[in-house]
Amino acid sequence: MKQHSRPPELRYDRLRDECVRRGLRLTPQRDVLLRVLGDATGHPTADDLVQQVREVLPTVSHATVYRNLQELVREGLIRTLDRAGAAAQFEVNPDDHHHFVCRKCGKVWDVYLASVDVKVNRRRTEIDGFQIDRREVQLHGLCARCRRPSVRKPA
Numbered sequence: 001m002k003q004h005s006r007p008p009e010l011r012y013d014r015l016r017d018e019c020v021r022r023g024l025r026l027t028p029q030r031d032v033l034l035r036v037l038g039d040a041t042g043h044p045t046a047d048d049l050v051q052q053v054r055e056v057l058p059t060v061s062h063a064t065v066y067r068n069l070q071e072l073v074r075e076g077l078i079r080t081l082d083r084a085g086a087a088a089q090f091e092v093n094p095d096d097h098h099h100f101v102c103r104k105c106g107k108v109w110d111v112y113l114a115s116v117d118v119k120v121n122r123r124r125t126e127i128d129g130f131q132i133d134r135r136e137v138q139l140h141g142l143c144a145r146c147r148r149p150s151v152r153k154p155a
């Protein structure tokens with residue numbers, strides 16, 4: 001099951017082009033990291049990504065991968081999911097999407113909403129002069145696996 005609509009090769013190309021456009025050096029470590037990010041599905045943690053980079057470059061340090069990730073986040077190439085109490089997860093899907101969070105297992109799925117109609121009630125909200133960059137809609141509930149009862153009754 002594929003979660004992403006863009007083929008990995010194109011996502012890698014896009015990340016690499018963005019790096020070049022922003023004048024970021026394409027070190028061998030960074031190039032491997034971009035490939036890993038291009039192939040990634042879901043919302044990997046930094047540890048997941050370190051592990052995958054090490055499959056190609058076994059001697060690369062945690063610090064190097066972390067530093068590279070932070071730089072990519074700072075430059076806006078990738079984002080992190082803002083989730084309290086969980087290890088930082090990276091957003092690698094460049095397409096406009098939202099998230100479903102399972103309240104039992106804590107996993108996060110990408111969802112594509114048909115429309116996001118969020119209107120601020122200006123009379124009740126004091127954010128005059130603010131600029132809204134992004135609307136984050138999060139769906140919460142139970143995933144299919146967590147909904148299944150753990151002990152099956154015989155039919």
Ligand SMILES: [Zn+2]
Nearest residue numbers: 102105143146
């Ligand atoms: Zn679940």
Ligand SMILES: [Zn+2]
Nearest residue numbers: 091093109110
């Ligand atoms: Zn996502």
